[in-house]
Amino acid sequence: MDLFTPIVPKEEQHNHFLYITEPGFCEPEIEVIKSWADGFIDRNEKLVQEFQTKFNSVFWELYLFACFKELGCSVDTSYETPDFLVSSPYGDFIAEAAIASNSEGYRPEWDKDYDLLENTSIKDILRLSALRLEFSIKKKEKKFRKDYSKLPHVKNKPFVICVAPFEQPFFFLQDSLAIIRVLYGYEEVLSRRDADGNLTIIGDSYNYRVQKKPGFNVNVGLFTNSKLKHVSAVIFNNRATFCKVRALAKISKYPVLFSGSRSCQSDQQVGLYRFLEERPIYKETIADGLHILINPFAENPLDLKLFENREIAIHNYDPKTGDYLSYIPNNFLLHRTCTSITSADHLQEFKKSLKEQNYKELEPEIWEEDDLIEFGGKLGYICNNHMAHYKGWSVIVSLDSIDQDWSSIAIQKLCYSISEFQSENSKGSQNSILLGEFFSTKDEAYIAMKKKIDEFKAT
Incomplete structure (x- = not known):
């Protein structure tokens, strides 16, 4: 041949x-x-x-x-x-x-x-x-x-x-x-770097969908x-x-x-x-x-x-x-x-010899408002992470694997992964809200966090 x-x-x-x-x-x-x-x-x-x-x-x-x-x-x-x-x-x-x-x-x-x-x-x-x-x-x-x-x-x-x-x-x-x-x-390893520059693996993140274009996700x-x-x-x-x-x-x-x-x-x-x-x-x-x-x-x-x-x-x-x-x-x-x-x-x-052309580009990722997405993964005893965008905030709702109850944290910036959220939150440059109570379901914790965000925006 x-x-x-x-x-x-x-x-x-x-x-x-x-x-x-x-x-x-x-x-x-x-x-x-x-x-x-x-x-x-x-x-x-x-x-x-x-x-x-x-x-x-x-x-x-x-x-x-x-x-x-x-x-x-x-x-x-x-x-x-x-x-x-x-x-x-x-x-x-x-x-x-x-x-x-x-x-x-x-x-x-x-x-x-x-x-x-x-x-x-x-x-x-x-x-x-x-x-x-x-x-x-x-x-x-x-x-x-x-x-x-x-x-x-x-x-x-x-x-x-x-x-x-x-x-x-x-x-x-x-x-x-x-x-x-x-x-x-499986999406990525979650890590933290200390003041001396040493990197420690603290968990991992999953994501079971990929956005092809806004409003269309692939499982x-x-x-x-x-x-x-x-x-x-x-x-x-x-x-x-x-x-x-x-x-x-x-x-x-x-x-x-x-x-x-x-x-x-x-x-x-x-x-x-x-x-x-x-x-x-x-x-x-x-x-x-x-x-x-x-x-x-x-x-x-x-x-x-x-x-x-x-x-x-x-x-x-x-x-x-x-x-x-x-x-x-x-x-x-x-x-x-x-x-x-x-x-x-x-x-x-x-x-x-290569002819320059105008090519299509992948559209920027935009999440549907108020859609709680499963990311899974573990971060110490925190697991079953979910994330949503709500009124310009990124909200994470997680399960405490010890007490088997749910709580939430949010920052005033749109993030698209757990590690991005973690990185932005560690900078301390964004407004953040930590829910100070726990709930029996993720939906209850998410509703409570949205109420906190609405109250923050009203002040």
Whole structure:
């Protein structure tokens, strides 16, 4: 299978394909991609055309094919659907590839104008990514229920959706935060920094919906109930990009610089360490950065032995406690970017080939007034957090897990997460109200806080 000899006109070729096939530029990287495709069966004879015109979807399929083989599996791609029948030492499973791509009219991932980064928040990156990942996963699970589940080679086997994000220019900054929220509703760790700069983890926050636009919310936490029991797990790798290819390629005539962070898990230290290394000193495996996210309600559970004791993160959810669980191995690749150092003339010439367009933008998040939203999470003995916006105030209503009663706190600023509320409240620059009494239900506590706010506004 010849992926790189052009079979479509240049004006129809994807920008990544144009970049890679620049003469004398990416020969070592091309050899890596060719090795990934070794043994891959082009079932519908469209793979080469799609690689040259769409790129990302085929790139992700080839990566998965090579990664499964590296994990010691045999991969059958001869069936028309789904994508892979994977045979491992611990049982067979079905793997279906999917990517999260940009919505129509939105800026594609290849159009990276780094001047935009200053005005792009991580919060908006995660929100857009969560929306697109949820869409891709739900689309594949519906396809499974409607078609795949009826196929003889699929029945009674674990079904795994393998999804990668390519939905926006700075998708690589999301790490695994968006996919964890989509599957488990987990939003973020809550922490506090003392006067000496020491950081202490004090709790966590969940959020089971993502706003697409004002008045329209998408429910997430797909693996926190049995609605998707036919999906056994999700495989995700935000590090499976062209930087992965460069990390695996042999040295070339131009230098490539890798920067990022890996986890540090030992008896003496837990955290991360940063690296900045040049090829060929920098080393990376094909499975580096891979996440396997388990559905605890799966009707056909996936055997995790294939992924244990590897450079792979394992995520799960405990239905009894409602807790998100994760295992991040030592030296796990948390984040990585790379930079190739080529001539300025070459880069300028390539940039001229990109046509500037007016793209759509994700609308700012606006909550409906007086809508009490469940965030969950724990902060010491305080749990079951809910938040609402009321007359310009942010209200949190929480359960005291010891006494099993509810109280509330509010600040005069609109916040959109528990950590944002916590940060703003700690500054002491906003008017705040602490409800000095407790109630048997959250609704009673919320009504009491609204009354306090009305009284404050009347003074």
